[in-house]
Amino acid sequence: MSDVVPSSDSSAYLPAYLAAERLRVEPALERVVSQLEAELEADIGAAVRHGVMGGGKRLRPILCATAYRASGGTADGLIYPLAVSLELIHAYSLMHDDLPCMDDAELRRGRPTTHVDHGEDVTARAGAALIPAAALQALSSAAELECGPEGGVDIARELMEAAGAGGMVGGQWLDLKGEGEALGLDGLNGLYERKTGALLMSALVVGGLGAGATDDVVEALRRYGGSIGLAFQIADDLLDATQSVETLGKRPSDVELAKSTYVGLYGLKEARDRARAHVDDALASLSSAGIDAPALKALALFVVERDN
């Protein structure tokens, strides 16, 4: 596993890096899902598998593992069991967001959403079961890393804060409420910081904490995560405005629902410029703490250049 990359050619390097990382994330996720299936009734276990193992970029665990190495973590094979705790929270949020009583989405990543195949009641329970599963996964796997069990407490707190009232729950709700009303830039940034940003930030912070990084490094990673979170969400708006259902694997819902978006507020060009500015902020955060991590730089660029 190498993070060293010719910085002049990040566009060629990153796809291979992401593919290699996914090959390490998937088995760690598979182990967690298999264990959950063994504990749960068959119906709920099947919904957990549908919701967690249905593809996706695995961006949060990859960011976590990358931040871990960028912070000096060396127990490379042991970071993935911790990193996937982020993906469990992400999967919970998607499963619940898609429910009929929420966004009522029928398609995600090019296939039926979990409740379409497994029912609303089973999906609601399966999603909720992923929250304690993530906490348990974080507590047990952090103990194996540089941070030790004490660091595991900080990591579990970080993860649960991102998953809870101060993090994505509030943000998800703002997102629903934003349908049909103009939020303005402050409102939109606040929404995105919580909805997407809370968990992206935590992915970085958890990686840094796992390596036992200094407070300075951890806070720089948090700022980097906040900036790429905003860039990521603007890029989502751009994709919704410009891509087809086939490329996205889901219906471009924002325009239909008349949600406030960056594209709606600023138009395509200005939205692209703003996304790039957030990427620059992210790179500046890394420099400020002396973090020299080509993979994190390339990932910051990736979030605005991806096509799905």
Added chain:
Amino acid sequence: MSDVVPSSDSSAYLPAYLAAERLRVEPALERVVSQLEAELEADIGAAVRHGVMGGGKRLRPILCATAYRASGGTADGLIYPLAVSLELIHAYSLMHDDLPCMDDAELRRGRPTTHVDHGEDVTARAGAALIPAAALQALSSAAELECGPEGGVDIARELMEAAGAGGMVGGQWLDLKGEGEALGLDGLNGLYERKTGALLMSALVVGGLGAGATDDVVEALRRYGGSIGLAFQIADDLLDATQSVETLGKRPSDVELAKSTYVGLYGLKEARDRARAHVDDALASLSSAGIDAPALKALALFVVERDN
């Protein structure tokens, strides 16, 4: 705060004990709910308040605080912030159980269920937000007790296991699936152990862990919790079969839904005898570890003698 009680007169003593304990649980819960309201959007915060502060016996936090003192814990004022983490998980499970896609219940504790007043989407999110809130509450409050921060990891694990796949999620689902089919005694015990028992057991275990009790004491508390959990659920079946809506504060749903119950399997008298036998098991577990706690003995009797 005294646990000392004339053992010959537990029936007169326990109501006063429970009332005094509730007076200590409620302010600790109020503090958590106020903090959540400050973090959440107003609509979700209101649903959290509805679901958490709507009365109830507060049996789980009371069991936790009582087990803490029975295990030698002396930081009496500091156990309630930990103890209420159990009630947050309990409230989450009730809020989600009552949802239209689950039991579709409109009445609980004599008033409308949370989703009736606050909507299904808001209630689903508010309930899910209580899981990370409980984990955070446990991690922060355990650090103040005899067990210290390291003990907090064990406590958080215990709580999340009870809330998750190996605990109540599986059990709730078995309960739904049990509608209309005969489970038999093994199936029914398995269901009750997970549905009610997982969290009751954890209430006792968390109290013991908080006090830094020995493994022997903690495991005796777990067995005590398992036994009173079964007794509690049989008592619920008896109440459903014999009480009016007015006394229960909810519709006696089990008969309507033709669920398997102890009363259905064994009739009233045999079910009562079985509940009593579980209480005897609970008392024997205490004796086996030399736990001399009149309040725990009285509580074991209470779970089968309560009228709602």
